[in-house]
Amino acid sequence: MTTGLRVLRRAELDTFFEVLVAAFAGALETPEEQEKWRTVIDPDRSLAAWDDGAMVGTAGSYGFRVTVPGGAAVPAAGVTMVSVLPTHRRRGVLTSLMRRQLDDVRAWGEPLAVLTASEPGIYGRFGYGVATEQLSARVDTSRVRLSPPPGGDALRLRLVDPRDEGVRQRCAALYAARVPLRPGMLVRSPGWERADTHDPERLRAGASALRCVLAERDGELRGYARYAVRADADSTGPKGEVLVRAVEACDPVALGALLGHLFDLDLTTWLTLGNRPVDDGWLHMVSDVRRCGIALRDGLHLRLVDVGAALAARTYAAPVDAVLEVADGFCPWNEGRWRLVGGPAGATCVRTDDAPDLALSVRELGTAYLGGPTLLALAAAGRVREVRAGALAEVSRAFRGDVAPWLPHSF
Known part of the structure; x- marks a missing residue:
């Protein structure tokens, strides 16, 4: 099946919500509920998948800013209203929507993408890690x-x-x-x-x-x-x-x-x-x-869309100077080695050819990014590999925050 993707037109909002209702078994059922989301949705940030002239999938995002360790508010795409009709699941529609959406987020210069998941097992394969708990x-x-x-x-x-x-x-x-x-x-x-x-x-x-x-x-x-x-x-x-x-x-x-x-x-x-x-x-x-x-x-699932910009946007609890070898098959522009140098006053993160200290995927970076789950805990699950002895404890300590990260509400 060949599915066409394009940006939503405002005149197609009714169809957009009809697909959501069908995909989520009655969610947004009443006009009042739909009106709540109409007041905040941005059609220019919303995508629709089409098959033979019929809308079969949806994905949108809000132009948020999310607080990171150090207090900065970093631009982030708040991914929302992702759906695929039951007739078109397991046919690549969701992957196509996620691929196009992350390309757009990168083009908009937003280093992060965040979401709350109705089914949390879906988004790890697109590089999202669970960054907060509720x-x-x-x-x-x-x-x-x-x-x-x-x-x-x-x-x-x-x-x-x-x-x-x-x-x-x-x-x-x-x-x-x-x-x-x-x-x-x-x-x-x-x-x-x-x-x-x-x-x-x-x-x-x-x-x-x-x-x-x-x-x-x-x-x-x-x-x-x-x-x-x-x-x-x-x-x-x-x-x-x-x-x-x-x-x-x-x-x-x-x-x-x-x-x-x-x-x-x-x-x-x-x-x-x-x-x-x-x-x-x-x-x-x-x-x-x-x-x-x-x-x-x-709670919040987070993805680094631009590894360098995202890691440089937050501060770190302890001095850190480490080379991270990042795997990111879905967003290959993030693949490779990044030198992170930072501390409580700020950070830089640039590409390097130096030998790595840690190896991990972008999903693990997303999980640890806000200072909640630690890289040490992820390493205990086999998801972070220490290359230089002692680097794991050093970097994990630096990533920690003073307070637990938290998302107060879904979106």
Whole structure:
């Protein structure tokens, strides 16, 4: 089969979403859900695959910037809405879309590509590594006590309408101030503050409409939490569940105050957190972490589109001077040896003919890039090879970050 690829035309958006619905078994089913994505989609960054005049595959990207170790916001293509109709799978359509997309991202001068995966096993073969993890928890609040830091009494907690435009803008500004502080967070473009409060009834699973509580000190916003409540009870009494959609706080006091509100909601005995950093402060505020039902899963998948530019864009926790021999069969312009010289003040990364110190693929670089999973751990799995004795520990130490990388939301 010969499949044609080209950039999407705005007039083809309805067909684009129809293919997504068919490929994802009903996702984006309602007009409201589709409208959420219409406000942020860029047709000029979207591709469609065609077979005999019919659209059979899709792929898009957002023009994001992602925080990297050191606090810089590096241009990154936020890969999204990738689909292939069931009738055209395993026929090379996805590979063609990924090939064209990465060529375009390189031409746009964006050194990184990032995505969240509906099926995480797909994207490793295209050079993406799992760079962040997300922690989820289901806390038995009838048995787990919260010990927040002192000072919460100075904060005013206030329930507000999450869809109020003023509330949206205040929460968006607080989020933006937090972005440089943790690798993996995305600089949001206009429109994403509305996507944050998207709340279609069909996805509530019996829960209430979205709610929002603000934590303020002398009128200044110090944090917010968005959540819903699902009522439940048995013969012993109420057993409702608090479903937390987002929590952002400027300091531990605000975080503790917001969590205290969520822990103490009447008629509830469960608190579910769907996506938090693996080093989140609340883990050290609870009395019994075993009763918190903690689980981990993959978060942001990251690919280095331009190895030299990407490695030079971040800082390093310790001085590093090493030659990396990089394998990248899908983006051959990255193949070869790169000398990385850097430290806490910055870095350079250029091509070299010198002997290598480490050998690895671009996928492993993507996994370690934000300072989460270590090169030592990847070497233990046989995915990084030490050529010069001692180089592995040196480079792995340099790649580490002060805080765990985290992506707060999908896209």
